[in-house]
Amino acid sequence: MSISPSILEMTRRLVAFDTTSRNSNLELIDYVRAYLADLGVDSELVHNAERTKANLYATLGPGDRPGIALSGHTDVVPVDGQAWDSDPFETVNKDDRLYGRGTCDMKGFIAVCLALASEFLARPIATPLHLVCSYDEEVGCIGVRTLTDQLATRELRPRMCIIGEPTEMQVIRAHKGMRTFRCRVRGHESHSSLTPLGVNAVEAAAEAIAYLKGMARRLRDHGPYDGELTPPYTTVHTGTISGGTALNIVPRRCEFEFEFRHLPEDDPDALFDELRAYVERELIPEMHAVDPASGFEFDTRSRMPGLATAEDAEVVQLAKALSGANRTAKVSFGTEGGHFANAGIPTVICGPGSIAQAHKPNEFITLEQLARCETFVRRLFEHCWEG
Numbered sequence: 001m002s003i004s005p006s007i008l009e010m011t012r013r014l015v016a017f018d019t020t021s022r023n024s025n026l027e028l029i030d031y032v033r034a035y036l037a038d039l040g041v042d043s044e045l046v047h048n049a050e051r052t053k054a055n056l057y058a059t060l061g062p063g064d065r066p067g068i069a070l071s072g073h074t075d076v077v078p079v080d081g082q083a084w085d086s087d088p089f090e091t092v093n094k095d096d097r098l099y100g101r102g103t104c105d106m107k108g109f110i111a112v113c114l115a116l117a118s119e120f121l122a123r124p125i126a127t128p129l130h131l132v133c134s135y136d137e138e139v140g141c142i143g144v145r146t147l148t149d150q151l152a153t154r155e156l157r158p159r160m161c162i163i164g165e166p167t168e169m170q171v172i173r174a175h176k177g178m179r180t181f182r183c184r185v186r187g188h189e190s191h192s193s194l195t196p197l198g199v200n201a202v203e204a205a206a207e208a209i210a211y212l213k214g215m216a217r218r219l220r221d222h223g224p225y226d227g228e229l230t231p232p233y234t235t236v237h238t239g240t241i242s243g244g245t246a247l248n249i250v251p252r253r254c255e256f257e258f259e260f261r262h263l264p265e266d267d268p269d270a271l272f273d274e275l276r277a278y279v280e281r282e283l284i285p286e287m288h289a290v291d292p293a294s295g296f297e298f299d300t301r302s303r304m305p306g307l308a309t310a311e312d313a314e315v316v317q318l319a320k321a322l323s324g325a326n327r328t329a330k331v332s333f334g335t336e337g338g339h340f341a342n343a344g345i346p347t348v349i350c351g352p353g354s355i356a357q358a359h360k361p362n363e364f365i366t367l368e369q370l371a372r373c374e375t376f377v378r379r380l381f382e383h384c385w386e387g
Contacts, residue, residue, distance in 0.1 A: 004115060007115045009115070033045070035114060041117070053135040061125035067127050068127060068129055068158060068161070072134070073138070075143075076107075187199040261334070352373035353366075
């Protein structure tokens with residue numbers, strides 16, 4: 001398959017911005033905003049509270065009617081400690097693969113949309129396209145929430161949304177949600193020879209973690225299940241733990257992080273409430289008997305709603321027609337799709353590249369995948385021109 005040189009050049013330009021989530025994305029956003037302004041397109045920016053990052057929202061075509069959103073996140077995961085064969089922020093075209101951080105996840109998709117924008121604007125447009133570039137997707141879909149919260153209140157918002165996460169151009173209509181938490185346990189120090197006089201924060205945390213493991217086994221063994229997802233049930237996972245000072249000191253503090261990756265129909269709040277009820281019922285009374293100031297504190301770290309778009313939804317049928325697919329699928333990884341859906345914007349995931357290449361050293365996207373995305377977008381143009 002051939003691919004437009006402008007797409008390769010745009011991918012090169014976008015990858016050159018180091019938009020690792022810990023950094024600002026404003027240089028990239030300013031570039032995209034200026035690029036669109038040269039085409040006569042105004043962009044709206046929705047910043048974070050510190051104004052160090054921004055979502056970009058731009059409408060190509062008439063602004064008096066709802067259109068189709070094409071959405072992608074601008075941040076990428078770190079390259080720290082990864083063994084790259086080339087500079088991660090310089091694209092390398094080799095063996096029909098385009099290497100570089102973000103080529104697959106997901107600046108390649110954004111590049112296709114931007115590189116072809118001038119062609120879309122050259123003809124009368126019946127249905128507008130809304131371009132969305134968000135921030136901080138990789139650290140919990142933080143950025144897009146500020147935009148979708150605004151869109152949800154507007155009378156005129158996109159009729160549907162296509163998110164270009166790497167799916168090898170398969171149409172994904174559903175995925176799991178994710179809720180992550182941090183727990184801080186406060187204990188009471190004492191000499192380890194006098195353990196009854198202390199409150200062991202590490203042991204209390206361990207009991208809570210053991211309860212989470214029991215929840216994980218129950219969900220694994222008894223469901224509910226969705227056979228189109230892998231694994232087909234809600235998972236519970238504890239990822240980090242730290243605490244204690246020395247072996248001969250009853251630890252005063254412990255901290256751990258855990259997550260629920262839940263089926264779209266499962267309620268993560270109910271799962272969390274189950275854990276908290278166990279802690280308050282079984283652990284807190286024993287801790288308070290020694291020190292009423294001891295206890296547990298929970299913080300929500302991130303919220304990523306699940307996505308469950310109906311098979312017969314307009315956006316699903318359109319994406320299938322544009323991609324030539326005769327079926328849809330579901331995935332276990334999360335995206336910004338649930339936030340768009342919660343804002344009343346039916347959403348699917350369909351983009352170039354393989355999720356298997358995302359986040360790895362020597363991340364790449366094949367030229368064949370970019371060409372398939374180009375075909376998809378050009379077919380979308382035809383649909384929007386015709387109305």
